[in-house]
Amino acid sequence: MSDVGARSSVLSDSLALRFSTREAMKHAVLILGAVVVLLPLYEMVSYSHKAPVEIMQQTGGFLGSQEPFRDDFCIKLGNAVEDCMVNPIVYNYTTAFEKAPLLRYLMNGVIVTVSIFLIQVVVALPCAYALAKLKFWGREAVFGLVLFCLLIPVHAIALPLYIMLAKLGLTNSYAALIIPWTISVFGIFLMRQFFMTVPDDLIDAARMDGMSEYSIVWNVMLPTAIPALMAFGIFSVVAHWNDYFWPRIVITGNRDLFTPPLGLREFKGDADGDNFGPMMATACIIVTPLIVAFLLAQRRFIEGITLSGMK
């Protein structure tokens, strides 16, 4: 696959300078598409730099004029007008952090996504190893169960899961955010397929050296699985960082447990015109980590996100 890519890129370099109308038409269509795709991202970044007046009147270009404006809330608190003149971008981004505990939300996001990924690996990796490399009674049945569970989208069974957690008194806790995602049948399936390609000799050699099955999983299989695990990790982290539905259901009211999407939604709930800039700043802050990571490691990200395509 990669040498075809290399060949076609050599080919493309030699053809690159030749102008053709066909090629120009294709670019025209793709650029039009790119404009539509980028429009909301452009607006989001732009608004996070602008003063309320500029947002309402659609003026100020991309980054706004950055002229200080009067912060009415500050005047209401009894400060002098000259003390209340603020620079839009500074105002938007500081308000984003001050009006709501955004740092706390971001930290919750990290705690939840990282815990989910780690638990998924701890549960899925040994199971995948057993399914791929150990012979035991009922192996086919267990694999059949995995295949069946692949049919079930967790969001679709959110309601019974919510009832179960409520009965256990676990709603409004980190546990509620994490528990439903601790089992990734997709992770098991993926790792099993990967382990099938690992030669048996490697495992036999490890057994000869007197390694226990446990240390084979963590000291032999885990290192060989790093590339697949990274792709799975990206898949998992992106899904759970951006997830809105499940946190919306199990976290009711306790702001200390809000994940970034919930925090942003709460912001929108009580936003008036003046808060639009800060809200967009919050949106930027929430979206940026994944976008930056994606731009830095595109190939891995696309691999990870489209992993499900390997089934």
Add this chain to the structure above:
Amino acid sequence: MPGSRAYLWFIGPAIILMVLILLLPIGIAGALSFTDYSLGNTSANFVGTENYERIFTRTTYEKMFGATFRYVFVVVPLTVLLGLGAALLIHSLTRFGDLYKTIYFLPVMAALIAMAIVWEFAFHPTIGIINATLERGCGTWLETWDWYAAGCARTFPLWLTDRDYAIWTVAFIGVWQGFGFNMVLYLAGLTSIPRSLYDAADMDGAQSGWERFRLVTWPMLGPTTVFVVTISFIRSFQVFDTVEAFYPQGGGPSKSVYVMMFAIYEKAIQQNLMGIGAAITVVFLGFVMFLTILQRWLVERRTHYV
């Protein structure tokens, strides 16, 4: 065999979690769907198939299915076609292909809830960029289009708050968000088509781009297409974020955007009507599992002659 019991420790946790988190809830949903259970009640009454009868007779749920299917049957074809179109164009480019690929994939990465808030503002009837841009076209040749002239004479649509436009606007955002995902799947499919097949088609006299597409590309993309269509169905059936962001109560203008996931959320979580919520869950699961099984069957059938 050393450590012959080790496998129990390896598969045990996974099996227990699969049963508790994935299988048991289906059973619970199935059981509750025949009751009038509410959270906080110590017991529930058996109501037979009343919940299901409601779902298939009441107008609210008729609207729910209407909104869901409208959304799904707009989003799935468009994300698949745009994904395929973008992939074909990008694949055939001699340069800058990766740049477009990166741009088109950005919406997949961005939190949908954040993007929904931005789109809501863009679609705002008076201060949003969409209508502001449309107004600039007034007085030009665009007015020969009746719809456009009507918009200029009175006002352009209210989009998200307009009963006739709301579901299509939400679907547009779904397409915007989803087609980049399908594009990368199709790109992966395209790079795996051997060049020799095109050469062979060439020798058989398939000269035009369309012939090459019809004879080689499309059949070779068959498995990818089956997968892309299925995953698009499952993803769009689960639409929730945008709907909840735009219409936290009630599901949009005259319930025109009352999709199934939102209905489950509203009935069960907001109104604590677990029985009816469970019944919608069961119907929903039925759809999704049927689609996935259909996909697996198609893939297995295809592998015999591809």
